[in-house]
Amino acid sequence: MNRGGATHGRVSWRLILLVLLLAFVAAATWFWRDFTRFGDTPLRVSASGESVEIGKGTSFKDIVHQLRAQGLSTAAPFYWRLLAERMRVAGRLHAGEYAIAPGITPQQLLTNMAQGRVLQRDVTIVDGWTFHDVLQALNKADKLQHDTVGMDDATIMQKIGAPGQKPEGWFLPETYAYVKGDSDLDVLRRAHAAMTKTLDALWAQRDPGVPLAAPYDALILASIVEKETGRADERPQVAGVFTRRLQKNMLLQTDPTVIYGMGASYAGTIHKSDLTTDTPYNTYTRLGLPPTPIAMPGKPAIEAALHPASGTALYFVAKGNGTHIFADTLEEQNRNVACYQLKHCQ
Template identity: 45%
Template sequence: MRLINSLIRTLVFIVLAAAILAGGWLAYFLNTPLSIDAYPKIFSLRQGSTLKAVSRQLVNQGVLPEPWSFWLLARATGHGSDIKAGSYQLTEPLTPMLLLDKLVKGDFHLSVVTVIEGWTFKQMRDALDRNENLQHDTQGMSEQQILQKLGIQATHAEGLFFPDTYFAALGSSDLIILKQAHAVLKRHLDEAWAERAADLPYQSPYEALIMASLVEKETGHESDRPMIAGVFVNRLKKGMRLQTDPAVIYGLGEHYDGNLRKADLTTDTPYNTYTRAGLTPTPIALPGLHALQAALNPARTDALYFVARGDGSSHFSATLDEHNRAVNKYIRGK
């Protein structure tokens, strides 16, 4: 019994000593200015990063000596999920606590705009309008006026801007972000077009861009995109209608209330791929790189149909009978 009590006292002592040491180290860490090699120090945090990833990025860019103390600080203060992605600048020594405060407030060095794959151009414009660090020169402009300002020879803006994270000096015009996004889209589209597969049913890079937007909106699964592109290419070659719901929804515009009805599929619009053959007249969204690559290098497949499994992936079928069985299984639950 005496031995057990002695072990318990020893264990308690060790735990208390460890807590005191950890508390002492954290107090030292909190109150000691960070050692930065040179000022101004510019660094950036990537969109969608976890707290652990943020800590590693700060270490890799020479802001922190090691990741765990900052990780513990952010967790202990309840700000682990409040850090904002973007570009930052340090002009003087800061303690870790002041650094955390800067990251939580989003005290950016540059204006940061993140455009999401699959957004429409309208959603991109809304994001630009909400950004308080930009000058909103495009507010009140029509699409045609924006395209003219940017020197883009096109009649529709949809699909002409690449989804990514963009940076510009504080107070910059939102036209600068749009110019960057169009230039990146053109570069990726030109590269993908130059490396395209043979015998594709596209007459121009713009038609490939339209296909990429349809692929982008049909699935969030990167691995399914080449197969979906393969199905659409097969249907185009056979003269079959694409029958893709996202295109119909795009054509409904503000009349779409979140519920696609049978009547919507039979009501003709330029974007109704149930009533009209071929590609839609314009892209229906801003496609990302994987969708572009899938559209220009689709899977070689016999599939002509696909249906959502309910988990984000799709089941592909070569015959209508097989497709109907898949629909019964995944949609009707039979």
């Protein structure tokens, strides 16, 4: 019996098995390292960043196909599937628009999709804007649904749950985040709710002596303060002047209300004839506050209207450098106007 040949055969098979096993281990090690590298390697993103939109009902296979079609990934679909299964998110990806920022990895993207961290954009309502300005900004906002196009003011207010209200002044200047699919009505609804909440809270803390009958009066006065000065240190002083004029039953005589009443006819310059042309907003011809706000006042302007600075000044005039000079008497005011407006200083 040839026992040497049998022994040699067994050694050969063992050697083959060992080689195959080592090859398998090497291949598995390489695959695992490559797979791990895939999960932690940033996607191919342009310097400015991109986004990917996942529609409702999109399959995982189609999501991966979309990523590859956009050039964000060249990895095999199997890698994406394995990563999702490993993370236990394969069946939990949410529809929406997702930011693909420079440096984002497949693992981070799948985490965002599983947690519904959709891309948010911002639109800002600026202090002192009119309602027309707000609508223009919303109409230019990227990926925001423009439902207000063609609607009149009354319809817009009815749609956001404030029927019968005039829109001017009622939207709090702030930055509002939105996601793809949101409507401009959604933003307006939130801004209106923010203003209502802010106004109610500040009204409850008002100085007891302010000559304002209701929160809406505070909103009107605050809008005038907002348009008269953008300086935080001057808002209470300006509010103080208007408060004392209201208490003394004097005309407010503030140019921004006249300009607002002129509407589209205002061409950048206000003339003496404009001051004598009566409109509901001409505070040179009509006593008291105008019928509505003339702009969107920010929270600081509302606070100033409800906490005006004490003093005796009844007049003020712009000095031409962004500040104002205040006066107690008309004679003093006329000298200030001559000096700072007409450049006839004595």
